[in-house]
Amino acid sequence: MRIASTLIILALSIFLIGCGSNPNEHVQSNEFFRQPSDTQASADQSAAQDSQQAQQDDQQEQTEADATAESDQQADQPQAAQAQQQSDQSDQSDQSGQPDQADEADQDDEPDAPLETSSDVVRRYNNPSYGYSFDLVCSPFCDPNSNGIDRVSFLSETGRALIGVDVVIDDESDLGDQLRANFALPDNVEFTARSTAATVTGEPAERFDWDEDRRATGGFQVRWHALVVRVDELVVILRAGAVIEDYEAIAPALERALGSFILPIELGAQPGRYDRFDYLIEYDPDDVAQEFGQPTNNPPADESGIFVLQSASALKAVLTWQTLGAAFYDGDAAIQQSLSDSLGIESINLSGDYGEVDGQAARTGEAETQFGEDLMQIQSFAWYCPDSGREFALHVLDRDDPLAVALPLLESFRCSAD
Numbered sequence: 195m196r197i198a199s200t201l202i203i204l205a206l207s208i209f210l211i212g213c214g215s216n217p218n219e220h221v222q223s224n225e226f227f228r229q230p231s232d233t234q235a236s237a238d239q240s241a242a243q244d245s246q247q248a249q250q251d252d253q254q255e256q257t258e259a260d261a262t263a264e265s266d267q268q269a270d271q272p273q274a275a276q277a278q279q280q281s282d283q284s285d286q287s288d289q290s291g292q293p294d295q296a297d298e299a300d301q302d303d304e305p306d307a308p309l310e311t312s313s314d315v316v317r318r319y320n321n322p323s324y325g326y327s328f329d330l331v332c333s334p335f336c337d338p339n340s341n342g343i344d345r346v347s348f349l350s351e352t353g354r355a356l357i358g359v360d361v362v363i364d365d366e367s368d369l370g371d372q373l374r375a376n377f378a379l380p381d382n383v384e385f386t387a388r389s390t391a392a393t394v395t396g397e398p399a400e401r402f403d404w405d406e407d408r409r410a411t412g413g414f415q416v417r418w419h420a421l422v423v424r425v426d427e428l429v430v431i432l433r434a435g436a437v438i439e440d441y442e443a444i445a446p447a448l449e450r451a452l453g454s455f456i457l458p459i460e461l462g463a464q465p466g467r468y469d470r471f472d473y474l475i476e477y478d479p480d481d482v483a484q485e486f487g488q489p490t491n492n493p494p495a496d497e498s499g500i501f502v503l504q505s506a507s508a509l510k511a512v513l514t515w516q517t518l519g520a521a522f523y524d525g526d527a528a529i530q531q532s533l534s535d536s537l538g539i540e541s542i543n544l545s546g547d548y549g550e551v552d553g554q555a556a557r558t559g560e561a562e563t564q565f566g567e568d569l570m571q572i573q574s575f576a577w578y579c580p581d582s583g584r585e586f587a588l589h590v591l592d593r594d595d596p597l598a599v600a601l602p603l604l605e606s607f608r609c610s611a612d
Contacts, residue, residue: 316450321346323470324361325458328432331447343483344465354414355436355444357451363465363479364429369400369422372429379406391421395457399423405438417441421452426461469611471496472582473515476606477503481510488516488535500536508565511590511603512536518585520578525557528576532587539563542574551577551586552609565591573597579609 317338320327330338334350335357347358362376370385387403400422407415418435432455434448463470465479471494477483486500487493494500498516502509514532526544533539539561548558556577563570573596576587586607590600 323463324461327456328451329454341484354440357434360431362429394423397423397425474608474611513588515584515586523578525576528587529559529574571596
């Protein structure tokens with residue numbers, strides 16, 4: 195379990211640096227076969243009924259015409275000829291008309307035709323912190339989960355298309371400028387279209403379209419769309435894009451996500467503040483925040499979990515929590531066990547008392563680890579919150595001064611979010 199947790203956290207942290215995606219297996223989602231919308235379903239049903247009625251009318255007109263012709267023909271024939279004609283028709287019916295009971299019994303034994311099923315599956319992603327949701331079509335987006343908080347993203351099966359949502363603090367500038375700054379769009383990238391989209395849960399939205407060519411730096415030429423909404427002093431950006439060579443095939447799945455986007459009336463969180471499990475820690479909104487369970491293939495919960503901060507270049511901090519009786523709490527053991535389980539580091543120099551975190555006595559220790567090409571210094575802390583019965587351990591990584599990085603996190607921490 196220790197090795198698995200370590201590999202997952204470190205691998206995802208490195209992956210985030212490279213491409214900004216947060217795959218995971220446990221955030222809320224549901225699955226269902228795609229059904230047509232009510233309007234489309236009604237239109238399809240009406241068209242089917244009209245077609246069926248037209249066929250019935252044609253058949254009735256043909257039957258009436260045949261009956262009239264036959265009556266006229268029989269009126270012109272002698273009675274003997276009519277009798278012979280009726281006899282011939284009867285013989286014909288016996289030979290090539292309706293099947294007898296034996297034939298019907300044989301047909302009942304034949305296997306039924308295969309049922310027609312949907313060619314794709316729609317899964318709806320629900321962000322547990324902010325409460326927004328949208329559809330992901332499988333294929334190509336077959337993993338409807340992300341461990342991201344303020345930023346979530348979903349890669350297609352090929353890795354050549356992406357759908358994601360960023361929640362950022364509104365700086366009251368033009369939405370196009372905020373979009374450009376958030377994704378660091380080069381100056382030579384221009385929006386090919388900008389329009390007022392339909393409202394998203396009552397909030398006006400703007401849609402932006404653009405192409406981005408990064409082939410000169412080893413990237414791809416990608417076609418992007420974004421839906422941008424201002425709400426509760428925040429800006430929510432849903433973007434969807436694909437490598438241009440794949441775009442036509444994947445466009446319906448991208449449009450499905452954009453068209454199905456739903457925001458709650460009030461957003462339940464804000465960047466830079468994590469309080470989903472009734473404790474509070476504040477962080478730099480420019481950092482990428484993620485959440486895991488313990489072990490990492492479980493969802494986080496009140497009883498246990500892991501909160502991870504990723505800077506632009508490296509893993510920055512890991513906070514773990516678990517429910518534990520006060521009699522079983524040991525700060526030094528908490529540091530050692532948490533450091534081993536989350537980062538795979540077995541050796542640490544335990545320094546003793548640190549001071550207090552939200553009025554609770556804390557212990558501390560130092561260690562170091564190789565992270566990519568850098569040797570990172572680690573400062574660790576542990577404390578216990580008696581009201582919630584939870585043990586917390588914080589590990590902060592920095593090349594030079596992890597304590598300076600840890601101080602804002604420790605000072606903002608509250609055992610209860612109330």
